Amino acid sequence: MAAINKIKRMNKINIAIVGSGGREHALSWKLQVSPLVGTVYTIPGNGGIENSIALDIADYNVLLQWCRKQEVSLLVVGPENHLAAGIVDFFAGTEIMVFGPDKTASQLESSKSFAKSFMSRYGVATAKYVSVEEPYDASSLAKTAAEFNGKVVIKYDGLAAGKGVFVCNTQFQIDEAIATILSRYGNTQPIVFEELLSGPELSYIGLTDGRTVKLFQASQDHKRLLDNDEGPNTGGMGAYTPVTMADSKVDKLVMDEIVLPTLKGITNEHFNYKGFIYFGVLMDNGKPYLLEYNVRMGDPETEVLLPSLKTDLLELVLATLAGKLDGTGMEFYPGSFVDVVMVAKGYPGDYQTGNLIHGLETTIPGTWVFHAGTKKMDAGIVSSGGRVLNIVAHGADFNEAREKAYRLCSSVQFEDCFYRCDIGAKNI
Ligand code: AMP
Ligand code: GLY
Numbered sequence: 001m002a003a004i005n006k007i008k009r010m011n012k013i014n015i016a017i018v019g020s021g022g023r024e025h026a027l028s029w030k031l032q033v034s035p036l037v038g039t040v041y042t043i044p045g046n047g048g049i050e051n052s053i054a055l056d057i058a059d060y061n062v063l064l065q066w067c068r069k070q071e072v073s074l075l076v077v078g079p080e081n082h083l084a085a086g087i088v089d090f091f092a093g094t095e096i097m098v099f100g101p102d103k104t105a106s107q108l109e110s111s112k113s114f115a116k117s118f119m120s121r122y123g124v125a126t127a128k129y130v131s132v133e134e135p136y137d138a139s140s141l142a143k144t145a146a147e148f149n150g151k152v153v154i155k156y157d158g159l160a161a162g163k164g165v166f167v168c169n170t171q172f173q174i175d176e177a178i179a180t181i182l183s184r185y186g187n188t189q190p191i192v193f194e195e196l197l198s199g200p201e202l203s204y205i206g207l208t209d210g211r212t213v214k215l216f217q218a219s220q221d222h223k224r225l226l227d228n229d230e231g232p233n234t235g236g237m238g239a240y241t242p243v244t245m246a247d248s249k250v251d252k253l254v255m256d257e258i259v260l261p262t263l264k265g266i267t268n269e270h271f272n273y274k275g276f277i278y279f280g281v282l283m284d285n286g287k288p289y290l291l292e293y294n295v296r297m298g299d300p301e302t303e304v305l306l307p308s309l310k311t312d313l314l315e316l317v318l319a320t321l322a323g324k325l326d327g328t329g330m331e332f333y334p335g336s337f338v339d340v341v342m343v344a345k346g347y348p349g350d351y352q353t354g355n356l357i358h359g360l361e362t363t364i365p366g367t368w369v370f371h372a373g374t375k376k377m378d379a380g381i382v383s384s385g386g387r388v389l390n391i392v393a394h395g396a397d398f399n400e401a402r403e404k405a406y407r408l409c410s411s412v413q414f415e416d417c418f419y420r421c422d423i424g425a426k427n428i
Helices: 002-009 022-032 060-070 080-085 087-092 103-110 112-121 138-146 171-185 248-268 302-308 313-321 398-409
Strands: 013-019 037-044 072-077 097-101 129-132 152-156 165-168 191-195 201-208 213-215 224-226 230-233 238-241 273-284 287-294 336-343 367-371 374-377 380-383 387-395
Touching (some): 013 022, 013 060, 022 037, 022 302, 022 313, 022 367, 022 387, 037 060, 072 087, 087 097, 097 313, 112 248, 129 138, 165 171, 201 248, 213 248, 248 287, 302 387
Antiparallel strands (some): 152 165, 152 191
16 A cells, blocks of 8 residues: 555654543554554543643644644544534645544534435435424424324434433423423524334444445443443443344344445545444344444444454554555454443532542553543542543453453542443343
């Protein structure tokens, strides 16, 4: 590959990652092990990520000048907010390579109605839906909900950090969801009503250059706070890969009914999409349905997917940017990977911060601690966010990975830390 050979002949490449969570820690770790890489910076990073840089990048000109000064030639964008704000469009006009979709393509994540109409245009398997444009009121929304016979999922259109989706099984929940949407968001964006599906969820995540999609092995997130999928929704309490249920038959169904039609749409609409892509899939009666696109890596899925990837991530990123993803392979380590997320007391509501983290020096071979909400203080590393740490382990099989992850959880601790004890229980 010309781009890679050029870099091999040149000096090593410096990279800046944008973001501050466990996903960015895992990206930083995986890119740093590439022999093609010089320095990996993370902006703003956190207490556990090497070379974290506290730079305010609200103005992308500031980031551009900083990249030039540090001789950074590749920007990898972690979270969706910068992609939706057009960071890729901004850097496309500069000499710095940027990994991610542009603002138009990012609407696949930032607008539920944009995504649903794209899915229906290209025959992507998804739940039946109705999109209601503004202006609307409680009674017009209730009328649309009634078309779904009392079981419906109501989704606010814009980026809502996981708080804009209301799964309603009863009329009471429907009324409550409509009232919440009207009071929280006003009458500002379309509302999507969707058929309520039921079944296990899978995350299919990969890279696309707009012509090819290469997927990591399937993974599974755990969105609820408590064991047995009880309690409120969170940003993710743990993940594992691979998933036994996602056998070659399921992989093929997902490829044929979701991934390939999506790719056709990306090509047809001439999206500028060179980046990570995430398919949130629900298996209802053995058939896959796409619940959502994310235009980035998932968190906490990244924290198991990148340790499981044998292939050099930078080679994949450069091949994607060169439009040559079809010529590359992806290899994975055998065995299983489990991530247990440690959260602060109070999360996902108001949470405690400032607790000193003990036991970070513990070494168990084949384990990683990816920091999410931490910062470095004189006394040591302290908690500074709701999700604090990702405790990740590799095992020859799933049970060994789980046992190692939980063994490490009993050594790495902070006051009132909390984690689920059943990550991956459904895989057994
Ligand atoms: P989304 O942001 O669209 O992926 O929705 C967030 C979560 O809501 C999903 O991970 C599912 O657990 C649930 N959900 C979304 N859409 C549906 C649906 N049509 N049927 C059942 N559950 C859904
Ligand atoms: N794990 C779900 C997400 O990253 O949105």
